[in-house]
Amino acid sequence: xxxxxxxxxxxxxxFFLIFLISIxxxxxxxxxxxxxxxxxxxxxxxxFLISLAHLGIGDRIKSIYKSIIxxxxxxxxxxxxxxxxxxxxxxxxxxxxxxxxNKISKYTFIGLKEEHSTQVILFDFLTLFGILFFSFVILFPxxxxxxxxxxxxxxxxxxPLDFSIxxxxxxxxxxxxxxxxxKSYKFGKYIVISTIVSVGTVIITLLFAIPAAYxxxxxxxxxxxxxxxxxxxxxxxxxxxxxxxxYTIFSQLGLRNSIEGLLIVYTATTLPVAIYMLQGYFxxxxxxxxxxAILDKLSWFGIITKIIxxxxxxxxSSVALYVFMIAWNEFLFSLMFxxxxxxxxxxxxxxxxxxxxxxxxxxxxxxSVVVTLPVLFIFVYFEKYLVSGxxxxxxxx
Amino acid sequence: xxxxxxxxEKKTAYxxxxxxxxxxxxxxxFPIFANIWISFKEVELKDIRIxxxxxxxxxxxxSDEPTKIKILYKLRNSSLIQEIRDxxxxxxxxxxxxxxxxxxxCSYEKYNLKCEFGNWPAKYRENFQVIFATNDGSSIDKxxxxxxxxxxxxxxxxxxxxxxxxxKNFKKVLFENEFIDLLxxxxxxxxxxxxxxxxxxxxxxxxVNQKFxxxxxxxxxxxxxxxxxxxxxxxxxxLLLDPNSGTLNSLLLNYQIIETPINLLGQKYIEIxxxxxxxxxxxxxxxxxxxxxxxxxxxxxxxxLARLQAIPKELYEAADVDGASPFQKFFNITLPQIxxxxxxxxxxxxxxxxxxxxxxxxxxxxxxxxxxxxxxVYQQGxxxxxxxxGSAVSIVIVVLLLMFMFFYFKLxxxxxxxx
Numbered sequence: 001x002x003x004x005x006x007x008x009x010x011x012x013x014x015f016f017l018i019f020l021i022s023i024x025x026x027x028x029x030x031x032x033x034x035x036x037x038x039x040x041x042x043x044x045x046x047x048f049l050i051s052l053a054h055l056g057i058g059d060r061i062k063s064i065y066k067s068i069i070x071x072x073x074x075x076x077x078x079x080x081x082x083x084x085x086x087x088x089x090x091x092x093x094x095x096x097x098x099x100x101x102n103k104i105s106k107y108t109f110i111g112l113k114e115e116h117s118t119q120v121i122l123f124d125f126l127t128l129f130g131i132l133f134f135s136f137v138i139l140f141p142x143x144x145x146x147x148x149x150x151x152x153x154x155x156x157x158x159x160p161l162d163f164s165i166x167x168x169x170x171x172x173x174x175x176x177x178x179x180x181x182x183k184s185y186k187f188g189k190y191i192v193i194s195t196i197v198s199v200g201t202v203i204i205t206l207l208f209a210i211p212a213a214y215x216x217x218x219x220x221x222x223x224x225x226x227x228x229x230x231x232x233x234x235x236x237x238x239x240x241x242x243x244x245x246x247y248t249i250f251s252q253l254g255l256r257n258s259i260e261g262l263l264i265v266y267t268a269t270t271l272p273v274a275i276y277m278l279q280g281y282f283x284x285x286x287x288x289x290x291x292x293a294i295l296d297k298l299s300w301f302g303i304i305t306k307i308i309x310x311x312x313x314x315x316x317s318s319v320a321l322y323v324f325m326i327a328w329n330e331f332l333f334s335l336m337f338x339x340x341x342x343x344x345x346x347x348x349x350x351x352x353x354x355x356x357x358x359x360x361x362x363x364x365x366x367x368s369v370v371v372t373l374p375v376l377f378i379f380v381y382f383e384k385y386l387v388s389g390x391x392x393x394x395x396x397x
Numbered sequence: 398x399x400x401x402x403x404x405x406e407k408k409t410a411y412x413x414x415x416x417x418x419x420x421x422x423x424x425x426x427f428p429i430f431a432n433i434w435i436s437f438k439e440v441e442l443k444d445i446r447i448x449x450x451x452x453x454x455x456x457x458x459x460s461d462e463p464t465k466i467k468i469l470y471k472l473r474n475s476s477l478i479q480e481i482r483d484x485x486x487x488x489x490x491x492x493x494x495x496x497x498x499x500x501x502x503c504s505y506e507k508y509n510l511k512c513e514f515g516n517w518p519a520k521y522r523e524n525f526q527v528i529f530a531t532n533d534g535s536s537i538d539k540x541x542x543x544x545x546x547x548x549x550x551x552x553x554x555x556x557x558x559x560x561x562x563x564x565k566n567f568k569k570v571l572f573e574n575e576f577i578d579l580l581x582x583x584x585x586x587x588x589x590x591x592x593x594x595x596x597x598x599x600x601x602x603x604x605v606n607q608k609f610x611x612x613x614x615x616x617x618x619x620x621x622x623x624x625x626x627x628x629x630x631x632x633x634x635x636l637l638l639d640p641n642s643g644t645l646n647s648l649l650l651n652y653q654i655i656e657t658p659i660n661l662l663g664q665k666y667i668e669i670x671x672x673x674x675x676x677x678x679x680x681x682x683x684x685x686x687x688x689x690x691x692x693x694x695x696x697x698x699x700x701x702l703a704r705l706q707a708i709p710k711e712l713y714e715a716a717d718v719d720g721a722s723p724f725q726k727f728f729n730i731t732l733p734q735i736x737x738x739x740x741x742x743x744x745x746x747x748x749x750x751x752x753x754x755x756x757x758x759x760x761x762x763x764x765x766x767x768x769x770x771x772x773x774v775y776q777q778g779x780x781x782x783x784x785x786x787g788s789a790v791s792i793v794i795v796v797l798l799l800m801f802m803f804f805y806f807k808l809x810x811x812x813x814x815x816x
Binding site for chain 2: 026029030035036037038115116119120122123127130131134135137138139141142144145148156157160161208209211212214215216219220221222224227233234236237238239240241242243244245246247248249251252264265267268269271272275300325328329331332336346347350351354361364365367368369371372375376379380383386387
């Protein structure tokens with residue numbers, strides 16, 4: 001039992017080490033190093049030996065020294081004898097090994113005797129593996145987007161794996177793609193249009209949604225239940241089935257290629273979820289406040305502006321941020337309604353840019369960075385509000 | 398007294414909700430019904446432009462006669478297929494202008510030229526010319542003349558409003574042999590995209606529910622694909638997967654995992670043999686599903702994490718006392734606690750994936766076996782320019798969706814009864 005557990009522990013930890021080193025190798029390859037093999041067999045043997053040695057030595061040496069010794073041996077064998085790579089690569093390997101040996105330092109021979117110990121170890125390492133794997137898989141496309149926008153067409157064609165950025169070069173050369181898209185492709189204008197459309201949608205949606213949500217939350221009227229249930233069902237209806245009728249109607253009314261047209265459609269599509277989110281919050285506000293206000297002869301307008309709005313700033317901000325995000329990211333309607341480059345939103349402009357096969361990819365990526373950064377910035381900065389918005393309005397896909 | 402109070406409450410409620418209700422009805426519900434109307438018609442993209450009478454005004458001076466001027470109107474019917482009836486024409490001139498050659502269709506009164514041109518057939522064109530002279534001998538300012546625009550008016554049929562209906566669109570949609578293929582593709586895309594995103598959602602939520610350094614950061618990172626604009630992400634993936642100079646293929650080639658680049662987005666099938674069984678995998682469709690999972694698992698993650706954090710700690714403590722293993726705890730405590738969330742998520746994601754247009758459109762444009770029903774709406778309506786067909790496909794989508802919702806709510810209702 002003990003031997004089986006020892007071997008399993010060593011195997012699991014070794015696979016984790018192989019994964020760590022492989023990711024590091026991929027990242028190093030993308031900095032222009034030529035590494036052509038993962039050398040899995042060698043890492044397998046070393047990792048296995050390190051895990052066994054760790055268990056064997058136990059507490060006899062302080063764990064810091066143990067980690068440093070193991071890491072140094074590994075780096076020495078892997079780096080200098082086998083691969084001949086620059087110092088920074090080996091420093092990275094050393095740090096990974098140090099991290100790894102620290103992680104395994106909490107497992108001991110005695111611990112392996114406990115019940116379910118292999119399952120616990122598997123769970124621990126799966127969690128670690130998951131964190132790294134998902135971080136890598138999610139961040140990698142964003143990293144590539146950013147880095148590609150700083151490269152030149154020739155550099156990308158010569159070595160598609162070299163993503164190293166030369167920070168020594170002139171600022172003008174480094175940010176060349178950004179200068180080009182702002183100068184030749186009028187991205188400054190598209191940013192303004194996107195901002196107007198998104199902020200406009202937020203304002204109009206709130207203007208319509210707050211009174212309606214208040215009525216649904218507080219007042220009794222015929223058709224109330226019908227209204228509140230139909231809100232969500234309407235929201236489930238897909239944009240793609242609205243596109244053709246709206247296109248024909250908007251064409252005949254001359255609303256295509258206009259900001260007003262987009263504002264109308266965006267407001268209508270975000271209204272149901274805004275009402276739904278707000279009425280839920282309004283219901284949680286104590287009724288006594290309004291009853292006092294009614295005694296003071298405040299009209300419904302007064303109640304909404306003086307009591308409801310000040311008390312529900314958090315909910316209103318999360319609705320506002322959520323609606324802003326939807327409007328900023330929206331693509332389908334802007335594709336359908338805009339075909340004049342003078343009225344493009346950012347998303348539509350990037351799609352238009354990609355339609356021309358000649359457009360260098362770094363311009364496309366620079367455009368993508370420009371459209372992504374504001375949203376990510378807002379998201380990270382206001383995460384608390386946005387997450388509650390996402391959870392409540394998550395029917396939107 | 399009470400009665401009037403209830404009445405004012407009602408009135409206020411209607412005033413408060415009316416703007417929102419009107420807007421939503423006109424932009425969301427009305428188009429759904431309009432779709433039904435259009436789907437029974439033979440309408441093409443070019444038909445929906447309303448025919449307009451147009452005139453281009455050209456001012457020409459006559460040599461040696463500075464007090465005279467020739468004005469040429471290039472008249473035309475903007476439509477290539479429809480006639481315009483009772484076209485009327487109006488143009489204003491400065492106060493010292495006298496007309497020299499009055500067309501029999503026109504009259505000139507108070508410096509205002511009015512004409513009745515009658516009916517213009519489709520593609521109609523005419524060069525209509527008038528000559529003016531000033532009555533006080535002063536010379537003529539051409540720019541000023543040009544800046545006055547003529548007004549034209551006419552009646553035409555709106556093809557959308559007549560009552561000619563046909564079943565042709567639905568026959569084409571339902572009985573052309575592509576329909577089954579289209580349904581299957583949509584189903585694969587929807588089903589595997591939904592299941593995949595839920596599975597990854599469970600894994601990541603379980604992961605983030607543990608304590609580790611940088612947990613809040615991890616939670617934000619996991620939501621990045623969901624909040625970033627689809628256009629940017631789709632093009633980044635396209636570059637990443639490009640067969641010639643894409644990063645993924647270059648990496649795989651570099652580490653000798655593959656020998657020739659794989660066109661992940663442009664190849665319909667790939668032959669795979671596992672354990673001696675050869676089978677064909679729909680490659681482009683699989684890639685698109687991967688993108689879908691990558692982009693939407695954060696939502697499942699968010700939901701499931703919220704649920705996980707609400708599970709009482711005592712349950713796990715009791716399990717520890719009983720000596721349960723981590724896997725037993727996961728399957729016997731965690732999973733039963735999150736089934737309700739998963740079933741809601743399944744429905745939400747299924748419906749939205751079923752209607753997903755942007756992702757597939759941006760990645761493949763519906764080529765190499767990735768044509769789903771929403772993509773078909775776009776292709777019929779705007780690539781082939783057959784608005785009627787596009788509408789018919791939309792109706793099929795709505796009907797399928799309603800059927801799905803109906804079954805789902807029935808099942809859900811049953812489960813609620815059982816509890």
